[in-house]
Each structure stands twice: as C-alpha cells, then as structure tokens.
Amino acid sequence: MKYCCYCSEELIYDIPDDDNRHRYICLRCDIIHYQNPKIVAGCIPVWEDKILLCKRAIEPRLGYWTLPAGFMELGESSLEAGIRETLEEANARVEVEDLFAVFNLPHVDQVYMMFRSRLLDLEFSPGIESLEVKLFTEDEIPWDKLAFRTITETLRCYFKDRTQGKFQIHTGDVIKNESTYDFIATLV
Numbered sequence: 001m002k003y004c005c006y007c008s009e010e011l012i013y014d015i016p017d018d019d020n021r022h023r024y025i026c027l028r029c030d031i032i033h034y035q036n037p038k039i040v041a042g043c044i045p046v047w048e049d050k051i052l053l054c055k056r057a058i059e060p061r062l063g064y065w066t067l068p069a070g071f072m073e074l075g076e077s078s079l080e081a082g083i084r085e086t087l088e089e090a091n092a093r094v095e096v097e098d099l100f101a102v103f104n105l106p107h108v109d110q111v112y113m114m115f116r117s118r119l120l121d122l123e124f125s126p127g128i129e130s131l132e133v134k135l136f137t138e139d140e141i142p143w144d145k146l147a148f149r150t151i152t153e154t155l156r157c158y159f160k161d162r163t164q165g166k167f168q169i170h171t172g173d174v175i176k177n178e179s180t181y182d183f184i185a186t187l188v
Contacts, residue, residue: 007028009026011025011026012024012027039071041070043085044100045117047119050135052068053065053141054089054126064147065147083096086117090124093123097117097118098169099114101113101150102169103153141155171185171186
C-alpha cells in the first residue's frame, strides 16, 4: 500500500499511538489503514463413504485436487460462503452439518473455515474454476496431488474422526518454514 485511498497522500508505515503493530498511516487525513486476514470458507461434501473433490482449473496449484473453497465475500457469512463456493466450483448442492476445521495461515494472512456437509444429490459437475469433480473414497484420495496443506489436514482429520465415530472441531496453524509447511494442531 503506497497511497491513501481517501485523499491520495503517500502513506507512512509506522506504529500509531496506542497501538503495538505497524500500520499504513496517512498524515494528511489521519486515517489508519488496517489490514486484516482474508477468510477462506469451504465444504467437505460427503456422499455415503465418499468425498467430492475438485481438480483446480486456476492457479495457484492448477491441476491439483482440493475441496471446494474460496474467499468469503462482503455481506455473507462464512457458512454462506462455503455453500456458495461449493456450488460455484462443483455445481453441488449441500446441507451443512457443522463447522469442522479452522486453520490459520499467518504467512499468507488467511484463515480457513471448512464445514462438514452432505451432498443433497449426485447432480454435480465442474464449475468455471474446476477441470473435473469426482467422488473419492479414503483409499482413492490422490494424497500426493492435493493442492494445499490445509486440504490435506482437513481430510486427515475428517477420516480419523469418521473412523472413531465422532466428529469434533479441529483448529491449528499451518506454519511456513524455509522449504516446508508444518501443521500444528491445537485441538485433535
């Protein structure tokens, strides 16, 4: 961020009075430009013992598999965003059962919220951001072709809970190191 969106003055990057973090500040109109993480919401669409995955038609990770998810829009709840993204990416209608996972990605300023859901029918097809959509059993999941660490961890938690016969909410952090991403679960 270089210029104030209110008055076009060049911004400085400093810690405002009574704050503890660097912010972009406009010295002309005294506006402090707060920047906050983006919410990514999605669903784990389930049909019997299978999960619906989408093969990405866009970067990042073009050609890799993911759960339907995307950025929350202004004016919608995280639940509405998860349902919308599932419809957009997989043309799939779902009934949400509960919030399943909340993962923090501080290195990209994102928070992932994934909802456990049930497919209402088998009428699904690739949306504009998907090359293919397909139902997978646990053994069929292309684990080495999953797009994001958050998706891998969400699926691992889901299958573990399903095996134990009890679903719970999972939270954790995906921390980027020099060449890897570590997952630190805070509730398993």
